[in-house]
Amino acid sequence: MSLHITTPLLSSRPLSLLAGREVLLKMEALQPPGSFKIRGIGLACETYQRQGAQRFVSSSGGNAGLAVAWAGRHLGVAVTVVVPETTSLRAQELLRQEQAEVIVYGSSWQEANQYARSLLGARDAFLHPFDDPLLWQGHASMIDEVAQSGIKPDAVVLSVGGGGLLAGVVAGLQRNGWRDVPVLAVETTGAASFHAAQAAGHSVELAEINSIASSLGAKRVCDQALRCASEHPIESLLVSDLAAVSACERFLDDHRVLVEPACGASLALVYEAHPQIAAYQKLLVIVCGGATSSVEQLQKTAAALRG
Structure with a gap:
């Protein structure tokens, strides 16, 4: 399903x-x-879980991050989402509702994205908001x-x-x-x-x-x-x-x-x-x-x- x-x-x-x-x-x-976003991100999360991922890391305070958090909660996989300082408190709260760890970093998505990538460990999977086959x-x-x-x-x-x-x-x-x-x-x-x-x-x-x-x-x-x-x-x-x-x-x-x-x-x-x-x-x-x-x-x- x-x-x-x-x-x-x-x-x-x-x-x-x-x-x-x-x-x-x-x-x-x-x-x-x-x-x-849940269409592609859901497919990616399921794929990465089958490959052994134990945590999903994303860099979006918007629709993509919410899709990752939602998918992670339903798959039983921990999620960390790095968002820039411009991300609204409402968006951050919605992410936390989905049990995601929220890290606020940088003044732009580009900075948040770089920091998110620096967090990746051997058993983590990175979920890009839009650039992934x-x-x-x-x-x-x-x-x-x-x-x-x-x-x-x-x-x-x-x-x-x-x-x-x-x-x-x-x-x-x-x-x-x-x-x-x-x-x-x-x-x-x-x-x-x-x-x-x-x-x-x-x-x-x-x-x-x-x-x-x-x-x-x-x-x-x-x-x-x-x-x-x-x-x-x-x-x-x-x-x-x-x-x-x-x-x-x-x-x-x-x-x-x-x-x-x-x-x-x-x-x-x-x-x-x-x-x-x-x-x-x-x-x-x-x-x-x-x-x-x-x-x-x-x-x-x-x-x-x-x-």
């Missing part, structure tokens, strides 16, 4: 009416730890589920942070014979590492992340994301922070589900009627989640952005 669940595939009446085309939602926000293989299962439903979308809309979701979805599309289904890869303008890499034709490290969509805050996407762009039709698109947050608010009203701004970036493509969606009659949006989100946080962020 896998650690992730088969999530609902919904036809969104509000979004379909708004967009004038069918909008399908893959509801990954309903995974037990709150995001799609096991993660991509696990994330691909969401497309397997769509294919099994008998529905083929004209395009898939998803958010890009480090590139793990993108790599997994492309793997899923290809293993189901859907190489002709393009991916609309969305980032906020202040966290556009994939967009920068596509424009340059090679991996690019951003000088800084300047976006409230913190889950998209990888300064450099994984190399696999760029390989995907060379072998699959991918369109890189940008939305504003305000568009992403507004989409979260509207989605909460429309579907009674709270997601984070990183997920709102994808939803904004529909809510803002982005011209790029006009070419497709059946859109599949990956509602990737956001376990650390709260209504209060969303309201505060929206108020700050609106001035």
Whole structure:
């Protein structure tokens, strides 16, 4: 039995009416730890446990860390998560609820990640938030589920942070014979590492992340994301922070589900009627989640952005 669940595939009446085309939602926000991350991280944790790992070490205060902590608790394996100082107290508390040891270190994810790696012992396994073939293989299962439903979308809309979701979805599309289904890869303008890499034709490290969509805050996407762009039709698109947050608010009203701004970036493509969606009659949006989100946080962020 896998650690992730088969999530609902919904036809969104509000979004379909708004967009004038069918909008399908893959509801990954309903995974037990709150995001799609449990698909790949669950597979990786099970694999590493079979190989003898007695502790899982991760470096994420967000969805990935929560997925590792959740998987570790269910597998009976100790978990240590190193988070940067910018990690919210709510996120730290959620990690501790899952019985993870939480270490706060460094001012950025990069620093926390380096420290997490320094902790590794002979019987520890490191769980990278997005750059691991096991993660991509696990994330691909969401497309397997769509294919099994008998529905083929004209395009898939998803958010890009480090590139793990993108790599997994492309793997899923290809293993189901859907190489002709393009991916609309969305980032906020202040966290556009994939967009920068596509424009340059090679991996690019951003000088800084300047976006409230913190889950998209990888300064450099994984190399696999760029390989995907060379072998699959991918369109890189940008939305504003305000568009992403507004989409979260509207989605909460429309579907009674709270997601984070990183997920709102994808939803904004529909809510803002982005011209790029006009070419497709059946859109599949990956509602990737956001376990650390709260209504209060969303309201505060929206108020700050609106001035």
